[in-house]
Amino acid sequence: MATDHQQCPVAVIGAGVMGTAIATTVLGSGLPVVLLDVGQAELDRAERTIEIQLRHARMMDALPSGRAPGRLVTTTSSSALAGARAVVEAVVEHEATKVGVLTDVAGIVDADTPLISNTSGIPIDTLADPLPRPQQLIGTHFMNPAYLIDLVEVIRGRRTDEATVTAVTELLAALNRRAVVVRDSPGFVTSRLLHPMLNDAARLVDEDVATAEDVDRLMVGCLGHRTGPLRTADLIGLDNLVDSLAALYERTGEQRYRPCEQLLAKVHDGHLGQKSGRGFYDYREALS
Numbered sequence: 001m002a003t004d005h006q007q008c009p010v011a012v013i014g015a016g017v018m019g020t021a022i023a024t025t026v027l028g029s030g031l032p033v034v035l036l037d038v039g040q041a042e043l044d045r046a047e048r049t050i051e052i053q054l055r056h057a058r059m060m061d062a063l064p065s066g067r068a069p070g071r072l073v074t075t076t077s078s079s080a081l082a083g084a085r086a087v088v089e090a091v092v093e094h095e096a097t098k099v100g101v102l103t104d105v106a107g108i109v110d111a112d113t114p115l116i117s118n119t120s121g122i123p124i125d126t127l128a129d130p131l132p133r134p135q136q137l138i139g140t141h142f143m144n145p146a147y148l149i150d151l152v153e154v155i156r157g158r159r160t161d162e163a164t165v166t167a168v169t170e171l172l173a174a175l176n177r178r179a180v181v182v183r184d185s186p187g188f189v190t191s192r193l194l195h196p197m198l199n200d201a202a203r204l205v206d207e208d209v210a211t212a213e214d215v216d217r218l219m220v221g222c223l224g225h226r227t228g229p230l231r232t233a234d235l236i237g238l239d240n241l242v243d244s245l246a247a248l249y250e251r252t253g254e255q256r257y258r259p260c261e262q263l264l265a266k267v268h269d270g271h272l273g274q275k276s277g278r279g280f281y282d283y284r285e286a287l288s
């Protein structure tokens with residue numbers, strides 16, 4: 001009997017900030033997920049976080065209504081991804097790691113399975129280059145928190161084919177997500193605009209022009225930002241922000257992308273933002 005591909009799980013690789021939130025979005029839409037990470041501890045934490053995020057998403061009316069959550073399977077073995085409907089790669093923002101993961105999974109899933117990277121800014125064409133089927137790679141830049149934000153930046157690589165674009169926009173529609181499709185370029189649209197702004201905000205604190213609180217208060221109160229750039233940086237994860245800026249700097253040579261000392265020092269000290277309990281702000285009480 002032929003398998004109905006729509007009923008097959010969505011594979012999510014990487015159970016960090018984004019992989020967990022993407023898994024919540026898919027599960028909350030009633031679709032099954034197989035979530036892979038290299039560490040069991042990350043998977044255990046993700047399972048607990050998904051429970052909380054599902055409740056939060058329902059409270060905020062952010063997911064399709066009237067659907068029972070899909071089934072979650074967690075694994076450290078990539079062979080468990082065989083038969084996936086689509087693969088979403090959400091591992092760290094390092095080109096070699098992403099290419100390794102995508103190459104491995106391309107050899108495991110069916111030949112027509114779309115491969116999706118959630119990279120913040122590494123060009124899709126660069127990631128596609130070493131793959132056996134580069135036409136099946138596409139970028140979906142889910143924003144954080146993915147289970148609350150219904151718009152997704154979709155990046156069509158130079159070689160991404162029409163079937164992949166269609167399969168991925170259909171999948172996003174099943175998640176009640178709207179897509180804006182853009183062309184490939186370092187940082188695409190959102191990271192190219194947002195990341196240097198976050199870097200500059202950290203630089204202002206570095207130069208003692210203003211405190212983190214005052215930078216954010218000005219951006220919220222005067223310019224209508226929702227939370228301010230430094231709270232946003234803490235939400236993203238300062239390690240990921242540094243990696244994303246470094247990836248953009250490496251590809252463009254533009255100084256505005258060079259991670260500033262303030263960010264590098266915080267990452268060096270393990271102050272990664274919300275996920276570690278401290279960043280520009282202190283979250284330890286909320287986490288305890």
Ligand SMILES: NC(=O)c1ccc[n+]([C@@H]2O[C@H](COP(=O)([O-])OP(=O)(O)OC[C@H]3O[C@@H](n4cnc5c(N)ncnc54)[C@H](O)[C@@H]3O)[C@@H](O)[C@H]2O)c1
Nearest residue numbers: 014015016017018037038090091092093119120144236240
């Ligand atoms: N954090 C954000 O706000 C945000 C927003 C949009 C896009 N992104 C992008 O999403 C991706 C993931 O970012 P994140 O913030 O979730 O990172 P993270 O550091 O929170 O999580 C990364 C996860 O990947 C896992 N991992 C590393 N190597 C792996 C491998 N070989 N196989 C399987 N798992 C592996 C790690 O154990 C970790 O759990 C990055 O490309 C990032 O740039 C992040």
